[in-house]
Structures are given as C-alpha cells and as structure tokens.
Amino acid sequence: MKNSETKTAAREHHIERAWCKGCGICVHFCPKQVHKLDEEGKACAVRPEDCIGCRLCELRCPDLAIEVIDRQAADRQGKDHE
C-alpha cells in the first residue's frame, strides 16, 4: 500500500461518547497517538490517518465504547452484498 493511501484515513473510529468515561487507556496505549481526550474528557480520534489498525484501543476499552472500522474491508463487504 502506498503511503498516500494510508494517509487518507483507511480506518474510522466510532466512539460511543455516552459510554466513554474518559479513563485514558486508549490515549495512553495507542502506538501512534491517534486518540486524545477532548475538552469534555471523552476519547476522540484526532489523528485517524495515523492508525495502523492494531485495534488495541477497541480491545482494551473498559467502556466498550470504541470500534475501529476498516473502511476498505467495509467497502469490500458492501460490494460482496451487491
């Protein structure tokens, strides 16, 4: 994959704001510093284009509030259904 392609955010981070309690685990352990806590203390993906898709934020979220969506996989799945 070319670098330019990865920089157009291949993944989307769906964060359930009402469920997030702002513990900061996703922020602390993200190897690419994709997340930060916003002014309300909720997790927010500020650099989604840097995400490498390890899903550690999703797996370690104690609030079950994060889902990493692989756009290309989602597109492929969409095409399969057409």
Next chain:
Amino acid sequence: MPARDYIRERFFPHMWCPGCGHGIVLNALLRAVEALGLDKKNFVMVSGIGCSARISGYVDFHSMHTLHGRALAFATGIKISKPELNVIVPMGDGDAMAIGGNHFIHAARRNIEMTAIVMNNRIYGMTGGQFSPLSGYGTMGTTAPYGNIDHGFNTVDLASSAGATFVARTTTYHARELADFIGQAISHPGFSVLEVLSQCPTQFGRRNKAGDAPEMLESYRTGTARIDSKKKRENPDLIERGIFVQKELPEYCREYERIISKARGE
C-alpha cells in the same frame, strides 16, 4: 463495539468506575463467545455479589444474579439439570476466595463442566475498599489502614490442587490473550478456572499508590511473564501468565448420567 448482539445495550453506559478492568473482561468475553460462533441462547451466566458480579446484567445470555459467594452452587444446579448449556461463572476475588472459597474448591474437585472466571482486583470495591484474600501482604485497604498482615492465596495453585482440569491466568493488559483463554476455558470439557488480574483504580489503586488505570495496566505488562519465558527465568519474582493445567478427567454431569443409567439397570 462489534459484539453488540451479545449485550443488553439499554443498561449502558455500565456502572463500573472509569478505567475498571472488569469492563475489559466483559469486552474480551463477548469477543470470545462471538469467535466460538455459539448461540447465545445456550449460554448462562451466573454471578454472586460484588462489582464483578454486575457483569451478568450486561450480557444478553440467560443470567442469574445470586448470593454472595454462592454463584458456583447455583451454577451447579443449572448445569446438572441442563448439561447442554454453557455455564459461565464470573466472580470477584472476595466472592470466589473468601465467602465462596468452599464452593470454589468443591466445584473444582467435582470437575463439573463450567467456566469460573476470577476477576481479581485485590479488593472489595463495591463495599468501600476492604482487603480480600487476594490483596496480599502489606497492601492498604480501609480495613488495613496500617498495611495488611494477611498473606494472599495463589488462585492458580489453589485451583490446581483442588482438581480443576483447566487453570490459567492472564491480565486485562493482555486483551488478546484474555479473549483466547476465555475461549479455551469455555471449550474445555471440565471445570475451568481463569484468573484475570483486573485493575481497580478507585479502591485498590488509590489506596496503594498504584496510579491510574493506564499505570496499573503498565504494571501488568512489566510485572508478569509467560510460563517458561526468558523474562520469567531472568526475573523469578514476576507473576506467571499462561495455561497451567489442561487435562481431561471424567466430567461430573456425564458421570451422574452414567450412575442414573446404572441405577435403572439400563
């Protein structure tokens, strides 16, 4: 959350504190059940009392929230009457090892097919931070303001000695390993015990200067090592993670069926 089909969304956000490890256990459990591809209607979760026990309210399985320490006894009744069900019994360290200690060792001795998950946060969190049988010597709690003088149990050794046929330990930091071990424990045809070191930043962390949730997770990374790993050999004091026991012995429900057939002269 990919495993939304397996939760009761109406009860979210859950009641656990920010950064509580029990949420990570729930997260991994849902993934493990999803990966096994089993029908959620065939799962029963039976819990006792405590922060850990609240997990049974969040899963969309059959569930029972029972008496403190007695979850394994209720679960035994369910499993004996409907052996086709997968029975999961999440317990806290106090629930499993203190008030439920006797049920725990005897369920292990019988080798009844169910999955006991000991969510070990080393404290009675819900009641205000009293020390538990897994707090360990020298830790602080509301009932040990000058330091705890009780020595802790080793859950893995206790479960192994009591006869559990699957015994494993991991932590909430090792989230993938956690989901893998939960899956293996559910699939095991006998009594399986999985101890999960699960951080309690509010009650244990604060009193023991263990830091916030990310710091406590970091301590699981640095303070544990896989069985027989180089890291463990070089640092013998590290807590071991991995599968300690995995063997097959006659399972209680199947043995019970055999006795019934024999008594009927079949």
